[in-house]
Amino acid sequence: MTTRSRPAGKLLYAQSGGVTAVINATAAAVITTARAQGVKVYAARNGILGALREDLIDTGKESTAAIAALAHTPGGAFGSCRFKLKGVEQDRAHYERLIAVLRAHDIRYFLYNGGNDSADTALKIAEVSHALGYPLGCIGVPKTVDNDLAVTDTCPGFGSVAKYTAVAVREASLDVASMAESSTKVFVLEVMGRHAGWIAAAAGLAGHDPDDAPHLILFPEIAFDEAAFLARVKATVARVGWCTVVASEGLKNAAGQFLAEAGNRDAFGHSQLGGVAPVLAGLVKQKLGLKVHWALPDYLQRSARHLASATDAAQAAAVGRAAVEYALAGRGGVMPVIVRTADAPYRWKIAPAPLTRVANHEKKLPRGFIRKDGYGITAAARRYLAPLIRGEAPLPYGRDGLPVYVRLRNVAVARKLPAYAQGDR
Numbered sequence: 001m002t003t004r005s006r007p008a009g010k011l012l013y014a015q016s017g018g019v020t021a022v023i024n025a026t027a028a029a030v031i032t033t034a035r036a037q038g039v040k041v042y043a044a045r046n047g048i049l050g051a052l053r054e055d056l057i058d059t060g061k062e063s064t065a066a067i068a069a070l071a072h073t074p075g076g077a078f079g080s081c082r083f084k085l086k087g088v089e090q091d092r093a094h095y096e097r098l099i100a101v102l103r104a105h106d107i108r109y110f111l112y113n114g115g116n117d118s119a120d121t122a123l124k125i126a127e128v129s130h131a132l133g134y135p136l137g138c139i140g141v142p143k144t145v146d147n148d149l150a151v152t153d154t155c156p157g158f159g160s161v162a163k164y165t166a167v168a169v170r171e172a173s174l175d176v177a178s179m180a181e182s183s184t185k186v187f188v189l190e191v192m193g194r195h196a197g198w199i200a201a202a203a204g205l206a207g208h209d210p211d212d213a214p215h216l217i218l219f220p221e222i223a224f225d226e227a228a229f230l231a232r233v234k235a236t237v238a239r240v241g242w243c244t245v246v247a248s249e250g251l252k253n254a255a256g257q258f259l260a261e262a263g264n265r266d267a268f269g270h271s272q273l274g275g276v277a278p279v280l281a282g283l284v285k286q287k288l289g290l291k292v293h294w295a296l297p298d299y300l301q302r303s304a305r306h307l308a309s310a311t312d313a314a315q316a317a318a319v320g321r322a323a324v325e326y327a328l329a330g331r332g333g334v335m336p337v338i339v340r341t342a343d344a345p346y347r348w349k350i351a352p353a354p355l356t357r358v359a360n361h362e363k364k365l366p367r368g369f370i371r372k373d374g375y376g377i378t379a380a381a382r383r384y385l386a387p388l389i390r391g392e393a394p395l396p397y398g399r400d401g402l403p404v405y406v407r408l409r410n411v412a413v414a415r416k417l418p419a420y421a422q423g424d425r
Contacts, residue, residue, distance in 0.1 A: 008107070012111070014048060015047055015079070016083075017110060017118055021157065021302065021312075022074075022156055025050070027113070028068065029071070030141075031067050033324040054104070057410045057411065057412060061409055068336070071313075073405040090133065102207050108136060109328070118143075123355040123356065128340055139336070140359075142337060142338075145160075149337075150361035151337050151361075152353070153339060156316035157316070158199075160304065161192070162199065162385060163388075166204075169189060169207075173207075177242055180242035184325040185290040185291055186237065188280050191203065192248075194220070195362060200217050200246055200248040203217055214244045215243045216236070216244075217246045221365050222249045224254075226283065230288060240350035260279055306403055309388060309389045311388055312393075313387075318336075334353060334355060336351070336352060343383050352356065365381075368380050
């Protein structure tokens with residue numbers, strides 16, 4: 001963490017990676033807080049790519065009402081990207097271009113709103129700007145539905161996807177139960193979570209009694225055992241009459257291989273998964289002869305602003321405000337994180353954490369949160385998860401019965417530098 005005198009200049013905000021139901025609440029808080037301090041805010045169109053291409057947006061062209069409405073609008077208002085900067089040795093041209101863009105527009109604060117890879121990018125930019133002698137307050141701003149960022153108690157975006165998942169499991173299971181006598185016996189819901197089973201664990205909040213759904217939760221932290229899985233499904237159907245299974249997309253076998261490996265990789269180098277739900281459904285149908293349905297909520301789970309958690313929305317705004325405050329106070333290379341101070345009643349606060357403690361660290365679901373049999377959550381997990389989905393975050397509805405969301409004008413800032421083709425790498 002570094003401390004220095006506050007320079008004059010503008011603030012650049014950018015969104016990165018998969019968006020969430022509340023990432024724009026962070027954006028709204030950033031803009032509102034900076035405006036109150038007389039600091040002009042630019043946004044990079046499509047994350048770090050916009051910064052490299054000098055494709056900047058003047059948020060000062062947006063009305064106060066539009067920014068307020070941004071707080072309840074899902075998606076990424078300024079566009080996001082999956083683009084990872086390598087080390088300065090391999091990507092020096094990118095870093096020099098980035099500093100050139102910042103210098104040309106007198107940008108002295110950079111806020112990067114994203115997950116693990118984004119924290120790494122923010123750290124690298126903080127280090128490079130210092131090495132190149134350019135005064136820049138670089139702040140990482142937490143966001144990820146996967147809830148796998150280190151240090152922070154939870155990640156903005158997770159509480160809402162957790163709420164969506166628990167509600168979806170409870171509602172779909174009522175449907176399955178009503179049809180089980182003569183139709184579907186097994187329902188498989190696949191949720192996000194490549195390496196960490198936080199979202200899968202949140203599904204456990206849907207039930208309280210032993211025979212409540214979900215009957216089986218399959219975590220990426222627990223190696224998949226086909227025989228044990230099929231035996232458990234068969235026994236559940238025999239006892240309850242039907243069975244709901246929630247599976248993390250990152251489910252692996254004993255050899256460490258993804259059950260749903262698709263063979264491709266995204267821009268961050270992560271393996272792209274092809275769908276674990278149909279794989280599991282196929283096993284149930286072929287080996288047990290039971291009628292089975294499966295579902296893949298995919299983008300629905302991370303964009304469901306209509307079912308956002310009040311806790312999550314409040315925390316998303318809080319990290320945005322704190323990020324601006326840290327930058328203007330002269331802090332650099334830090335991230336505002338959520339610190340839990342009490343479980344009952346739930347209490348939390350925001351504190352700064354060095355990006356070195358966040359970048360390239362992944363927070364897995366603790367083994368103490370998973371039942372000994374490997375198929376459900378413990379009381380400790382419930383204590384952790386339950387406060388994160390509490391409360392509703394109302395949004396306005398129009399006469400057509402649909403939510404009223406805002407679409408910003410996103411007026412471009414005039415370019416001052418030559419075009420940069422390498423920004424499309």
